[in-house]
Amino acid sequence: MKRFDLELLNTLVTAVEQGSLSAAVPILCRSQSTLSEQVRKLEEQCGVPLLVRGKQGVVPTPAGQRLVDHARKLLALNDVAYQDMQGLLLAGDVRLAITDYFRPDWVPTLLRRIRGRYPRLRLHVAILKSAFVEEEVTAREYDLGISMMLPDATPEPPTDAEQRRLLRREPLFWVAHSSLELTPSEPVPIVALPASCALHRYTMSMLESHRRPYYIAHSASGVAGMHLALSAGLGVACLNASAVPEGLTRIGGALNLPRLPPVRFHMSSATPAVSALVAEVRGMLAQSAC
Template sequence: MRPFDVDLLQTLVAIAETGSLSAAAPRVHRSQSAVSEQIRKLEQHCGVPLLVRGKLGASLTPAGERLVVHARRMLALSEEAFRDVLGRPLAGDLRLAITDYFRPATITLLLKRLRERYPQLRLHVATRQSLMIESRRDFDIGLSMRLLDDDVTPDEDGRIRLGREPLSWVASPALELDAARRLPLVVLPEACALQRLIIRTLNQSAIDYEIAHSAAGVAGLHLALAAGLGVACLNRSAIPAGMAILDTGLGLPAMPDIEFSILPPQPGESALVAEVRHVLARELA
């Protein structure tokens, strides 16, 4: 069996993170036509399609999604080996601001894995609302969530896109809901953009509701859901185990997808921060 070409895998990962061949090209220091040729070679090597091209960019096929998981591991190991040989470990202090909607069940394990892999890198992590992450830059790297009902351009401003997820209405299976009664809502404070969208959408849909519980963060929202206090709207990776996704029988409106991304570099960014940004993209995507 022939080994994979690491350069080809790097290009595939770049496309997965940016959402298009044109946006991936400058990241891998190649022209768009060269990137297209690399993907053709990789698909020929694998014998299956890896990308679906469309007007809005490129998306991974199921085979492509599986390969990207392996590719990120191989690239990280390659970089780690290179640093070890040169005696240049990833070292220093770095401030990371992250939305608590991002994989709350696994983010701790992911950060622990980073700490084990790069023991000399000291991450200082703060959980914040995405609005604060987008508007304030008192940190080195920010990971935020954006609603895709906004006017969002896929290739804009150097963000690293970690992926998009659907929003779903969820509740405890033990909660008894009646379409003829007010919908009990479990929400975060009004400063949360997602919660403002939820309220606005319910009002536009003429759905009668009441705030049954207001939680300070996603962890508190999970506790309220588990206690059967009401219904919440959450992105896929933030839905806690054991919750039921509600069907359309209650007349709940469809919601847009959300997207997680790492914010673009700040002016004068250090080489360490730039390196860690791409390491985080590989580990978290």
């Protein structure tokens, strides 16, 4: 019986999770042509197409998705076996606080990968506002925290600092459902989190400084609630790129909305020196944030 090459399976999984072969290049440290050849070999071995390629990237075929599901389990078992042989089968608790603006569609997949790689890990996760993430990590209530920093926040710390590192920058967009009809002269119905949210306060101040009339049409308790309200056509929201779900349209210029600068996502550690398990989870978070 033929056996799959784990490197080829890893390329397939990474390409699907990242949405394209080009996005998988910096993660796998291979050229795009090499990755394409690896996928071709895998498709040849399976005898069926595994990916549908298009201008927007790649999506798995039904057979490709089944293989991806198998591959994730095989890769996780490989990691466990390797760590066991190296004496790295780490166990313990890791407390993680994340802002819900950070890649909300990707976080569940990321957490499954962490748990799959470290089966003895007890992962405690909280979704908090960025200000609370910073406070709780500083107070050592959490080992690691991922928070969003706005353009007018404090200066960016050095990216080589282990205790606090820059994960990514993302643009901000005004978004709405296509069913929402507005004219530039109308006050803008805003969908936002409560006023305790720093992004809410920032975007409202931008609207006011540009003298753009608005009103709060819906106040949600979290980003998932904002998505529901936006999908229902209740208003317009400001979201970072990775928090914009499918089905929403970027707007702005046509409605005289102010242009917004990008935001930064940082990962903080409670202490400069962390346990081996926390260091491993931190590394996975940093790699997956690319």
